[in-house]
Amino acid sequence: MNVNVLQPIKQDTLSEHVFQQIKEDIITGVIPQGQKIGETDLAKSYDISRGPLREALHKLESIQLVDRRPHSGTRVITLDCAMMRDVYQMREAMEGFAVRLACVAMPQSDIDNLYRLLEKHEATIKQSDGKQYFQKEGDLDFHYYIFSKCQNQWLINYLNDKLYQVLRMCRHRTSQIPFRVEPALHDHYAIVNAINDRDPELAEILMRRHISGAWKILENLLNQEEIKE
Amino acid sequence: MNVNVLQPIKQDTLSEHVFQQIKEDIITGVIPQGQKIGETDLAKSYDISRGPLREALHKLESIQLVDRRPHSGTRVITLDCAMMRDVYQMREAMEGFAVRLACVAMPQSDIDNLYRLLEKHEATIKQSDGKQYFQKEGDLDFHYYIFSKCQNQWLINYLNDKLYQVLRMCRHRTSQIPFRVEPALHDHYAIVNAINDRDPELAEILMRRHISGAWKILENLLNQEEIKE
DNA sequence: TACATTCATATTGTCAACAATATTTAAAAT
DNA sequence: ATTTTAAATATTGTTGACAATATGAATGTA
Secondary structure, three states: OOOOOOOOOOOOOHHHHHHHHHHHHHHOOOOOOOOEEOHHHHHHHHOOOHHHHHHHHHHHHHOOOEEEEOOOEEEEOOOOHHHHHHHHHHHHHHHHHHHHHHHHHOOHHHHHHHHHHHHHHHHHHHHOOOOOOOHHHHHHHHHHHHHOOOOOHHHHHHHHHHHHHHHHHHHHHOOOOOOOOHHHHHHHHHHHHHHHOOOHHHHHHHHHHHHHHHHHHHHHHHHHHHHHO | OOOOOOOOOOOOOHHHHHHHHHHHHHHOOOOOOOOEEOHHHHHHHHOOOHHHHHHHHHHHHHOOOEEEEOOOEEEEOOOOHHHHHHHHHHHHHHHHHHHHHHHHHOOHHHHHHHHHHHHHHHHHHHHOOOOOOOHHHHHHHHHHHHHOOOOOHHHHHHHHHHHHHHHHHHHHHOOOOOOOOHHHHHHHHHHHHHHHOOOHHHHHHHHHHHHHHHHHHHHHHHHHHHHHO
16 A cells, blocks of 8 residues: 555644534534534533634534534534535546556556545445445545546645545435346446546546536435425 | 625634635745645644644645644645646636537527626737736636536535636746737637537537647746747 | 624633643762 | 753643623514
């Protein structure tokens, strides 16, 4: 595995520690969407003073997990359809570009690792074709492995720190819905094949299709959900 | 002009006000690159207490203008060649995608405005073919106008809040170097023509070429500069 | 009853002092 | 003279109190 891909973990300060914790609580729904966050309350419940808490909230704002309005307060974002669309479009643009770069930069050993990863996914799917929920994590692993090899630190950080946090939140929200995972696996193989052929042009196109396809499925599900309610 | 494209200006708090001010001071070089920032000193020089100043520094960190290490301190980033490359690659990916979206979403009136903008640039260039420095601002206007019409708030915010701040910093650093601006104008016309033909595919390709071309020129200049020193 | 205004309350923004950590300086040992 | 160690200094992290602003309740008026 490469170094220098992920920033060093700095959890030394209270502010940073609480930031991480609140982040997880928002993503996993412990703090529900749209909820107003009172500084005094939260500070008490995490047992720190308001100073570091405010700094944590600022960091949360910078990765779009909360909205802050001066003098008014902070509240957790609500993942509506428009926001998810924006996020998936961003992924399309950025992961498409990332795979194009990675396709040129990857050593063969990384490509081999990707094939092994997909084989593992394939086995997991065959083993348990009922409970496909677990598999979604595998999807993230695949995407993460690829963009982390693109050699552009800004791109990596944005995908990792911002987009994928919101994405995890989406997944959590839609985790009860069962997806068909075989088509995704097929897409993944096609992408790795393009990388293996050192065809960045094609790799980008396939990645874009893969992500925009995922969005179309998700969009339909969300609309159905809305109609039901 | 559309509303809802730029977030409302919130300069109500000290923290926000100082953030804006330090941001400008960094971008324009008043605070030089690589400089260590002492909280006590800066707080005194902006005549506020350390609380709001720290919040401002966190915001600056979130747009990559400073590096913070816990317990150690804050320093202004240094724009080396690798970082500029990353930024230009990001622009290539994101502005390419933005123009693709904008190409579909733009009403004809916006396209007319773009043509008028380019005519104005053309006139400015002819008028003062010596001092092309001023013209670079025009380039930013053009790019900004396009991506602000892409209808994806995440994309707009990232370009506007992060990439373009660093880009302005680059421009300031290389402002003494004269550029030939006619080729850029030619590219701009080609892009607007593609938009006018409602050809998002082509518009994206042209935008990518335009930006990667600009990077190649800049890269050469930076290398020459290094050799000299 | 509906609406506007005023006052009380709660929440956010700011400050200055204190604690914890890093950096520098000076002394001691090899 | 160079490296190690230890103390002193400076800087960052944290806290609780105070000021400014917004929110909500109560009162009065149409």
